[in-house]
Amino acid sequence: MTLSAKFELIGAALANEGRARMLCVLMDGRAFTNKELALAAGMAEPTATAHLRRLADAGLTVSMRSGRSIYHRLASAEAADLLERLGGLTPQPYLHRARRSPGNADLLGARSCYSHIAGRLGVLLLDALIVQGVIALDGDSVALARPAFFEELGLRPLKGWDAARLCLDWTERRPHLSGSLGADLMAHALERDWLRRGAPRVLTVTDAGHAAFTRHFGIAPQEIDHVPSP
Incomplete structure (x- = not known):
């Protein structure tokens, strides 16, 4: 073909x-x-x-x-990545309307993008990991610079963490963390009850989650809840 x-x-x-x-x-x-x-x-x-x-x-x-x-x-994860990237190509006028739509409100703060965290929370987590020197970016390449950070969180060692990737977030128009590291981080957050699944794709941040994201990543609850206009 x-x-x-x-x-x-x-x-x-x-x-x-x-x-x-x-x-x-x-x-x-x-x-x-x-x-x-x-x-x-x-x-x-x-x-x-x-x-x-x-x-x-x-x-x-x-x-x-x-x-x-x-x-x-x-x-596959590749199919999910393709769909998220296509969403990121949405012309700005349509994106503005999508953000204002009541049906999309729950997806903006935190949602699942296949196996990893997306939305405002996903972008904030990536930013925090970069600022804290846990991961380093070289263009679109992601390198794990301080693996001890994840061990301190209690994440189990996962073969393939060095395969972490970036995924363009369609609502934020900025990348969030994907790949095996992103998947393990979301699984860990669900296991610890930092996040709970709701309707398809919707992730709700619990009180324990707000405390954990503030303590470990420096992300205040109002930062997750506030989604700025494009």
């Missing part, structure tokens, strides 16, 4: 409002059933099945059976 044909295949899969809504739900990082995705997209289950087949053919999603249900998830 030529490169142009691949672009056409993925572009055609994305060029549908219902499929786009399902992909936004799947950016949560978890797997969802046909029924759940059909409800999110506002369509009947048989219609959702056909759309999900289209997304799978484009290499954006995969499915698995568990009991009597079929679950769907994004095909």
